[in-house]
Amino acid sequence: MTTGPILAVESSCDETGIAIVEDGRRILSNVVASQVAMHAASGGIVPEVAARAHLRWIVPTLDEAWAAAGVTWNDIEAVAVTEGPGLAGSLLVGINFAKTLAYVHGKPLVPVNHLEGHLYAAWLADETRELPEPIFPLVALIVSGGHTFLVEMRDHLQYRLLGETVDDAAGEAFDKVGRLLGLPYPGGPEIMKAAATATNHDVVFPRAWLGETFDFSFSGLKTAARRTIATETDGTGTSIGETALSPDRVAELAYGFQESVIDVLVTKTLRAALAAGARSIVLGGGVAANRVLRDRLAAGAAASGIPLVVPRPSLCTDNGAMIGAAGARRMEAGARAGLDLDARPSLPLARR
Numbered sequence: 001m002t003t004g005p006i007l008a009v010e011s012s013c014d015e016t017g018i019a020i021v022e023d024g025r026r027i028l029s030n031v032v033a034s035q036v037a038m039h040a041a042s043g044g045i046v047p048e049v050a051a052r053a054h055l056r057w058i059v060p061t062l063d064e065a066w067a068a069a070g071v072t073w074n075d076i077e078a079v080a081v082t083e084g085p086g087l088a089g090s091l092l093v094g095i096n097f098a099k100t101l102a103y104v105h106g107k108p109l110v111p112v113n114h115l116e117g118h119l120y121a122a123w124l125a126d127e128t129r130e131l132p133e134p135i136f137p138l139v140a141l142i143v144s145g146g147h148t149f150l151v152e153m154r155d156h157l158q159y160r161l162l163g164e165t166v167d168d169a170a171g172e173a174f175d176k177v178g179r180l181l182g183l184p185y186p187g188g189p190e191i192m193k194a195a196a197t198a199t200n201h202d203v204v205f206p207r208a209w210l211g212e213t214f215d216f217s218f219s220g221l222k223t224a225a226r227r228t229i230a231t232e233t234d235g236t237g238t239s240i241g242e243t244a245l246s247p248d249r250v251a252e253l254a255y256g257f258q259e260s261v262i263d264v265l266v267t268k269t270l271r272a273a274l275a276a277g278a279r280s281i282v283l284g285g286g287v288a289a290n291r292v293l294r295d296r297l298a299a300g301a302a303a304s305g306i307p308l309v310v311p312r313p314s315l316c317t318d319n320g321a322m323i324g325a326a327g328a329r330r331m332e333a334g335a336r337a338g339l340d341l342d343a344r345p346s347l348p349l350a351r352r
Helices: 036-040 047-069 088-105 114-123 170-180 187-196 219-233 247-276 291-304 320-332
Strands: 006-010 015-022 026-034 078-084 109-113 138-143 148-155 158-164 280-284
Touching (some): 006 088, 015 047, 036 047, 078 088, 078 320, 088 109, 114 138, 114 148, 114 280, 170 187, 170 219, 187 247, 219 247
Parallel strands (some): 006 078, 078 109, 138 280
Antiparallel strands (some): 006 015, 015 026
């Protein structure tokens, strides 16, 4: 595939991302304005606050991305933007910004599914290490704060849903259990850090296997963790930065919780890949930045003889480059949007 530079805008949740990507693979610039510190006090994302922050940072983010890329508007072939899924207010900021840029500069507007962006992050060239392109057919696990699912791809832009969460996403469970343990927001990275210090690995939380399906469930695990923590703290210690548990006990509980989540994710992904005859496995989404998940899936994939492709952590979390990569494929397929493009907060990627 050969395309000129695409300017891509991502604002589906709490990260303002703008990137310029060439040929759907080469990153010319990729700038992200994070809101993590802003939402840390509340322990979660407040949609209206997130949308206002996008308004504040989207122009400075564009300016920085533009300066780093070293291109002009004459070089830009199209403007790609996330249309969904995500928070409605946040999506609208990015969509209206992208529509304005496309209209003023006479460029095609390409709508992109945010989840498709996480998939196509695996096609982005990585200057820090050798990263081969995924080979079809493949099975991809996308796991984030709002989504957890397995999808099969037989070719570009062709998806078959194999399994999805029937309740909570894995990332949401990490955040909520992290808060119960008194860890800072976001909970995922903090649970990983705490678990790494555990010397006692005796805590075992339940796994929801859901029979032979490729679906996931983390609600019961979250409830089990909440009950355990409540019992051990007499109902106290559920505020960020405050816990009645010792640091050693927090580490042990974090380890047990993380093991439960990763065991289910890895086992089901490997089983799905073998059932689909996959020639590669892709891992994406914000939780894919978890080092233990990456290492465990890599070991399982190697034992199964299936190559694993995982973007570097900064490309797993929300960013504009992944939207540029997916946008290049969508543009090549003829996808275009008019100035009536609207946010689609519940936009699906694939159906069974």
